[in-house]
Amino acid sequence: MDRLIYTAMTGARHILDQQATTSNNLANATTTGFRAQLDTFRAVPVVSEGLPTRTFVVDNTIGADFRAGPIETTGRAMDVAVRGEGWFAVQSADGSEAYTRNGSFKVSENGLLQTSNGLTLQGENGPIAIPPNTDVAISADGTVSGIDTNQLQPGPANVLGRLKLVNPPVAQLVRGDDGLFRQQSGQVAQADPAVRVADGCLEGSNVNPVDAMVNMISLARSFETQMSLLKNAENNAAKASQILALN
Incomplete structure (x- = not known):
């Protein structure tokens, strides 16, 4: 059960980091000469005594978008x-x-x-x-x-x-x-x-406000998915406790 919790937790945490980056880009959509910051997710395998069947999500800052603005x-x-x-x-x-x-x-x-x-x-x-x-x-x-x-x-x-x-x-x-x-x-x-x-x-800034807004919506939905996984883990733990109590 804890495996699901920690895996979903890392995903939710780094989604919030990307939301902060996207919000900063959107806030600077009218800033003179601003260069958008670029982030991406990467998977990191979990090394343990068991089989390598799990991965954590890490937010990787890959730099800036150096394309010229208008x-x-x-x-x-x-x-x-x-x-x-x-x-x-x-x-x-x-x-x-x-x-x-x-x-x-x-x-x-x-x-x-x-x-x-x-x-x-x-x-x-x-x-x-x-x-x-x-x-x-x-x-x-x-x-x-x-x-x-x-x-x-x-x-x-x-x-x-x-x-x-x-x-x-x-x-x-x-x-x-x-x-x-x-x-x-x-x-x-x-x-x-x-x-x-x-x-x-x-x-002007090279941030595209429309792309930034779409990215924020996508990240918000991904965050909701991680929260749903944590809720499922909580429900599974509650059901397991009931079964153990009956035994």
């Missing part, structure tokens, strides 16, 4: 989307370098170019400083230029720096708890001059 035109000069493969390099909260596809930029109070959620962008020569009263423009190769708006007549654009655009193999990237990606080796990726960006655009 490109949406915003017309904002500081909205940038990566064309094809590639990443923006940012400084994470712990000071290490990490990678994101969030191209919604702003200028911080200290004059540094940052993402909309406050992460400092990394340039090829360090953080990029934006002088006050400057209109910012970003070219296709990531070059950041500025025009002084204090002058009566617009002057020539001054190059302020160049975004660090990288393109490490996606098989070597892992998602951190902060939602940013890093290389498994812990090494810093080198800038890739082949990566191109488009200004006035943002890349």
Whole structure:
């Protein structure tokens, strides 16, 4: 009887883990540059003194869906989307370098170019400083230029720096708890001059809300099946106790 209980229990537990992943993906369906997390089930044989007739279910996180999201035109000069493969390099909260596809930029109070959620962008020569009263423009190769708006007549654009655009193999990237990606080796990726960006655009999330909802319904039904198995085990135990009491 206990065999059925523990087998069904592992299935129910990991179904809840997948529900949490699916819910997180669905919650980020409108997050700029978000990459959906992918989970899958795998069977693990139960090793015991008896025959290997049972398996436990384990939720195996296989990584992220690195397919590009839809490109949406915003017309904002500081909205940038990566064309094809590639990443923006940012400084994470712990000071290490990490990678994101969030191209919604702003200028911080200290004059540094940052993402909309406050992460400092990394340039090829360090953080990029934006002088006050400057209109910012970003070219296709990531070059950041500025025009002084204090002058009566617009002057020539001054190059302020160049975004660090990288393109490490996606098989070597892992998602951190902060939602940013890093290389498994812990090494810093080198800038890739082949990566191109488009200004006035943002890349949306690659989560398909319809697929996520269908997956949630499927997982909910699977959870109900595991609960039914546990209920059957409880009923069988009750019937066995009655029979033993009669004897």
